[in-house]
Amino acid sequence: MDRTQLLKGVLDIAVLATLRDEDGYGYDILRRLRAAGFDDVGDASVYGTLRRLFQAGHLVTYVVASDSGPHRKYYSLNQSGRLQLKLAAETWRDFSATMDRLLAD
Amino acid sequence: MDRTQLLKGVLDIAVLATLRDEDGYGYDILRRLRAAGFDDVGDASVYGTLRRLFQAGHLVTYVVASDSGPHRKYYSLNQSGRLQLKLAAETWRDFSATMDRLLAD
DNA sequence: TGACAGTACTTCGCATTGCGGAGTAGCGTG
DNA sequence: CACGCTACTCCGCAATGCGAAGTACTGTCA
Numbered sequence: 001m002d003r004t005q006l007l008k009g010v011l012d013i014a015v016l017a018t019l020r021d022e023d024g025y026g027y028d029i030l031r032r033l034r035a036a037g038f039d040d041v042g043d044a045s046v047y048g049t050l051r052r053l054f055q056a057g058h059l060v061t062y063v064v065a066s067d068s069g070p071h072r073k074y075y076s077l078n079q080s081g082r083l084q085l086k087l088a089a090e091t092w093r094d095f096s097a098t099m100d101r102l103l104a105d
Numbered sequence: 106m107d108r109t110q111l112l113k114g115v116l117d118i119a120v121l122a123t124l125r126d127e128d129g130y131g132y133d134i135l136r137r138l139r140a141a142g143f144d145d146v147g148d149a150s151v152y153g154t155l156r157r158l159f160q161a162g163h164l165v166t167y168v169v170a171s172d173s174g175p176h177r178k179y180y181s182l183n184q185s186g187r188l189q190l191k192l193a194a195e196t197w198r199d200f201s202a203t204m205d206r207l208l209a210d
Numbered sequence: 211t212g213a214c215a216g217t218a219c220t221t222c223g224c225a226t227t228g229c230g231g232a233g234t235a236g237c238g239t240g
Numbered sequence: 241c242a243c244g245c246t247a248c249t250c251c252g253c254a255a256t257g258c259g260a261a262g263t264a265c266t267g268t269c270a
Contacts, residue, residue: 011111
């Protein structure tokens with residue numbers, strides 16, 4: 001089964017969730033997501049999602065130089081982002097509950 | 106929150122699930138889905154999904170005349186469809202479990 | 211020194227899929 | 241006869257995940 005389509009509309013929630021407790025930069029968020037179970041998520045998907053969330057005003061960014069590689073663009077949730085995470089998590093729970101009922105019969 | 110994107114990749118599983126116990130025609134499946142909690146699913150989405158599932162060989166169809174309206178094109182799960190439902194349901198459970206863990210912290 | 215791998219990010223265009231709108235058609239009601 | 245409900249089809253759009261390519265910095269190893 002291809003899980004690509006399942007990720008649609010979920011990746012933004014997942015990215016917000018990975019930033020809830022700690023700021024992160026794109027490559028790091030990618031690793032966190034893969035470690036969390038989204039093994040096959042593409043890098044461009046994460047960067048694109050971060051860009052969209054930033055443009056929507058849910059994230060703020062700051063650049064930090066690294067001594068072991070190129071610079072890192074950190075992302076952090078602002079108040080709007082935390083609200084968005086809360087709303088999105090509720091939407092997800094409603095949605096998945098509906099789906100579970102349908103599958104359970 | 107817009108649930109449109111969340112439906113992607115899930116609608117086919119949901120449609121298969123509505124056909125598990127009883128054959129149905131497009132308009133009827135639409136009503137079942139809306140009754141099950143997918144209030145805002147569009148009719149064209151359901152018809153499109155049925156067409157894709159049929160083309161993939163998961164469904165068989167037969168037409169039945171109706172005495173109160175136009176003809177009805179019934180869809181029924183075949184063996185491939187039942188297998189697909191089983192696999193898709195597992196994929197969904199894995200996926201949603203991963204998501205729940207991420208949101209739960 | 212030079213090739214390579216890992217880190218880190220960006221841009222481009224493609225594929226999938228849900229959806230709105232329009233159209234066709236049959237039936238019953240006012 | 242206009243309207244509304246049922247039932248289906250087709251068209252084109254929008255959102256989004258993804259692969260591929262490119263840029264660039266660092267450290268390792270031959």
